[in-house]
Amino acid sequence: MTDIHSLTRKLQRQNDSKIILCVSDGLGGLPLEPLGKTELETAHTPNMDALAQRGVTGLSVPVLPGIAPGSGPGHLGLFGYDPLKYEIGRGVLEALGIDFDLGPDDVAIRGNFCTVDTNGWITDRRAGRIGSDVGAELCEKLDRIAIPGVEVFVRHVREYRLVIVFRAADLGSEVDDTDPQQTGVAPVPPRANNEASRRTADVCRKFLAQAADILQNDAPANLLTMRGIAKRPAIPAFEEVYGTRAAAIAVYPMYRGLARLVGMEVLEAGNSLADQMACLVMHWDEYDFFFVHFKYTDSTGEDGNFEGKVKRIEDLDAAIPRMTELNPTVFILTGDHSTPARMRSHSGHPVPTLLVAENCRFDGSNAFGESICRAGELGQFESKYLMLQALAHAGRLEKYGA
Amino acid sequence: MTDIHSLTRKLQRQNDSKIILCVSDGLGGLPLEPLGKTELETAHTPNMDALAQRGVTGLSVPVLPGIAPGSGPGHLGLFGYDPLKYEIGRGVLEALGIDFDLGPDDVAIRGNFCTVDTNGWITDRRAGRIGSDVGAELCEKLDRIAIPGVEVFVRHVREYRLVIVFRAADLGSEVDDTDPQQTGVAPVPPRANNEASRRTADVCRKFLAQAADILQNDAPANLLTMRGIAKRPAIPAFEEVYGTRAAAIAVYPMYRGLARLVGMEVLEAGNSLADQMACLVMHWDEYDFFFVHFKYTDSTGEDGNFEGKVKRIEDLDAAIPRMTELNPTVFILTGDHSTPARMRSHSGHPVPTLLVAENCRFDGSNAFGESICRAGELGQFESKYLMLQALAHAGRLEKYGA
Numbered sequence: 093m094t095d096i097h098s099l100t101r102k103l104q105r106q107n108d109s110k111i112i113l114c115v116s117d118g119l120g121g122l123p124l125e126p127l128g129k130t131e132l133e134t135a136h137t138p139n140m141d142a143l144a145q146r147g148v149t150g151l152s153v154p155v156l157p158g159i160a161p162g163s164g165p166g167h168l169g170l171f172g173y174d175p176l177k178y179e180i181g182r183g184v185l186e187a188l189g190i191d192f193d194l195g196p197d198d199v200a201i202r203g204n205f206c207t208v209d210t211n212g213w214i215t216d217r218r219a220g221r222i223g224s225d226v227g228a229e230l231c232e233k234l235d236r237i238a239i240p241g242v243e244v245f246v247r248h249v250r251e252y253r254l255v256i257v258f259r260a261a262d263l264g265s266e267v268d269d270t271d272p273q274q275t276g277v278a279p280v281p282p283r284a285n286n287e288a289s290r291r292t293a294d295v296c297r298k299f300l301a302q303a304a305d306i307l308q309n310d311a312p313a314n315l316l317t318m319r320g321i322a323k324r325p326a327i328p329a330f331e332e333v334y335g336t337r338a339a340a341i342a343v344y345p346m347y348r349g350l351a352r353l354v355g356m357e358v359l360e361a362g363n364s365l366a367d368q369m370a371c372l373v374m375h376w377d378e379y380d381f382f383f384v385h386f387k388y389t390d391s392t393g394e395d396g397n398f399e400g401k402v403k404r405i406e407d408l409d410a411a412i413p414r415m416t417e418l419n420p421t422v423f424i425l426t427g428d429h430s431t432p433a434r435m436r437s438h439s440g441h442p443v444p445t446l447l448v449a450e451n452c453r454f455d456g457s458n459a460f461g462e463s464i465c466r467a468g469e470l471g472q473f474e475s476k477y478l479m480l481q482a483l484a485h486a487g488r489l490e491k492y493g494a
Numbered sequence: 495m496t497d498i499h500s501l502t503r504k505l506q507r508q509n510d511s512k513i514i515l516c517v518s519d520g521l522g523g524l525p526l527e528p529l530g531k532t533e534l535e536t537a538h539t540p541n542m543d544a545l546a547q548r549g550v551t552g553l554s555v556p557v558l559p560g561i562a563p564g565s566g567p568g569h570l571g572l573f574g575y576d577p578l579k580y581e582i583g584r585g586v587l588e589a590l591g592i593d594f595d596l597g598p599d600d601v602a603i604r605g606n607f608c609t610v611d612t613n614g615w616i617t618d619r620r621a622g623r624i625g626s627d628v629g630a631e632l633c634e635k636l637d638r639i640a641i642p643g644v645e646v647f648v649r650h651v652r653e654y655r656l657v658i659v660f661r662a663a664d665l666g667s668e669v670d671d672t673d674p675q676q677t678g679v680a681p682v683p684p685r686a687n688n689e690a691s692r693r694t695a696d697v698c699r700k701f702l703a704q705a706a707d708i709l710q711n712d713a714p715a716n717l718l719t720m721r722g723i724a725k726r727p728a729i730p731a732f733e734e735v736y737g738t739r740a741a742a743i744a745v746y747p748m749y750r751g752l753a754r755l756v757g758m759e760v761l762e763a764g765n766s767l768a769d770q771m772a773c774l775v776m777h778w779d780e781y782d783f784f785f786v787h788f789k790y791t792d793s794t795g796e797d798g799n800f801e802g803k804v805k806r807i808e809d810l811d812a813a814i815p816r817m818t819e820l821n822p823t824v825f826i827l828t829g830d831h832s833t834p835a836r837m838r839s840h841s842g843h844p845v846p847t848l849l850v851a852e853n854c855r856f857d858g859s860n861a862f863g864e865s866i867c868r869a870g871e872l873g874q875f876e877s878k879y880l881m882l883q884a885l886a887h888a889g890r891l892e893k894y895g896a
Binding site: 122123126127128130151155156157158159160161162163164165175176179180181182185186320432434435437438439440441442462463466467471472 | 498501505547548853855856857858869870871872873874875879882883884885886887891893894895896
């Protein structure tokens with residue numbers, strides 16, 4: 093059994109190298125027609141192509157062949173954490189997504205406002221998709237709920253979605269969803285699946301009872317269901333396992349949250365790629381490792397917008413010189429998964445990846461795209477090994493064994 | 495630790511897709527001369543080549559690099575069962591090979607008729623390779639052996655080979671072979687290697703004592719040895735782990751048995767590829783997944799018959815349109831291992847594989863053969879992951895993680 097981190101703890105070496113890991117979310121794609129070009133191959137990317145010529149390419153498998161990952165496992169893999177070992181529950185991801193600073197004792201829950209009739213049966217699992225203004229107001233009311241011995245936080249996400257966090261020592265998180273996934277029935281009462289979670293289920297029941305009182309005149313949002321009840325996984329810190337001081341430069345909260353989960357410092361990244369580049373330049377001397385996240389290749393893919401994704405890739409390409417002119421020891425460009433516009437969803441296709449460093453073994457890649465990556469020196473590899481390549485090419489790993 | 499099935503249980507999704515897994519036994523080969531073409535590359539295969547153009551290719555590693563698998567592990571891998579985790583004993587495989595319907599309590603044993611002299615020492619470990627008619631008659635006699643508390647089945651395989659099955663609750667199978675692997679010595683008495691197998695060893699001794707009486711006048715086959723004493727592995731059912739109703743269409747009993755072992759329905763497949771295709775068409779609406787087995791690429795390889803194997807590949811190629819005109823969502827063509835005619839045996843060379851589906855990322859493969867597969871999008875992969883690709887391309891897997 094390969095434990096990457098027991099290896100990196102032993103082999104880590106300090107030097108002055110700098111590593112940039114630039115993640116273009118959902119980067120991998122598919123052609124629209126047989127034998128056509130993918131989004132990345134269609135895009136005009138002179139900077140990426142020049143890097144491919146100076147570096148090596150390959151295809152990254154986020155979890156296992158064919159498996160389409162969510163953002164959580166996709167990023168954990170790139171950070172070198174086995175996504176099958178460290179699972180991130182929906183409640184935790186949702187809390188990370190609104191920049192909520194989850195502690196190790198916190199139980200996070202994704203809530204959905206719903207509508208119940210006078211029998212208590214659900215008539216609408218999304219409360220008529222109430223507007224965000226309404227949802228925010230209701231969350232403020234619920235945030236006043238008090239349960240003895242437990243700190244309660246209620247935060248609005250968007251429309252009918254919210255996050256509930258219970259903070260207290262020794263709360264388990266093995267509690268089933270209360271959302272029955274259908275209408276015409278009552279919500280499922282919170283049920284614990286182990287002894288350690290009985291108190292948590294009890295806290296959930298108390299919360300829901302108070303919420304029912306508070307919301308009784310707020311139809312269509314006169315109740316809520318709970319899903320993805322979870323605690324953050326016990327995950328070793330990036331600096332401890334790799335010996336690098338790492339910083340995250342991400343516009344969207346969920347990716348800041350994922351970075352925080354592995355112990356990266358989260359920098360003020362602004363709202364645009366230009367802001368992110370300025371942030372990178374400003375903090376260049378302070379860290380060894382920079383995670384730069386670019387969201388829009390995923391969102392355009394999810395929208396089924398092939399041309400839009402091409403355009404976003406070109407936007408990213410234009411920003412690349414700002415990163416490379418800092419002369420990072422290692423520069424990596426990859427994605428956390430594929431999001432082919434044709435499929436309008438995350439997919440299990442392997443992800444084009446490039447790595448540039450002084451000591452990489454040039455592989456004849458003359459551009460950056462799926463077809464070229466297929467023949468690259470990095471081969472087809474599980475994404476959890478990418479950090480080893482990053483550290484190795486930065487001279488940050490000792491020889492293994494004598 | 496990656497447990498494929500704990501993942502597929504969680505992610506499985508139902509839809510109307512259909513998957514065909516066509517296994518050409520021992521498909522992979524070797525050229526006769528350096529820089530020559532393999533059997534598959536020599537064959538004229540317009541249908542396979544057209545599929546390669548519409549799909550993706552790769553090389554499947556049945557167990558681990560270099561390891562030549564038997565039929566059991568070869569097929570288990572293709573069915574997504576780690577062949578290093580699930581071991582199929584020789585006795586079990588032999589029983590499957592004669593269509594014996596092994597139950598979970600059955601201990602199966604491969605028997606060899608042998609010749610012993612008046613001292614009880616073995617003079618011929620294969621009883622002069624008696625004819626199948628003689629062997630069958632002796633097995634009928636032995637089938638009458640009665641042992642209290644145990645059901646006994648004796649079935650003829652071929653020539654000097656037979657299968658013995660003991661059926662009773664709580665029989666262990668850790669009993670050593672009795673074949674001493676040499677002549678001039680007595681057979682080894684059955685010896686249990688754990689407490690749970692002591693009764694089994696005792697049953698073996700009783701069986702052998704009665705057999706010695708029955709066969710005393712049947713020289714050269716006046717005794718038998720026992721090998722590969724085993725029970726079928728506890729293996730989760732295909733439908734449970736993948737959520738697909740699966741059917742096997744195989745002419746040879748061993749492959750039907752392997753399919754039955756993982757819980758596939760075994761259909762009446764007839765005696766020829768034409769019969770198998772008719773069977774597939776007839777049952778098309780009843781199942782989600784079809785395993786179609788073609789034996790003759792292996793048997794010609796084992797015979798060292800390069801031209802014969804080429805011809806058999808061409809026979810299979812001609813049958814392919816019958817499968818593809820059914821419009822399967824995913825069509826896979828692969829082998830359970832390589833059987834190069836040049837080696838006259840199974841080998842550890844990776845196996846050419848092609849997968850065709852609407853959402854596959856075309857990889858420029860323009861024909862089906864080992865050299866082209868080497869550069870294909872599927873890469874070089876452990877065969878146990880092929881089912882993930884099949885399910886993913888059929889839209890039968892949810893996203894992993896949030």
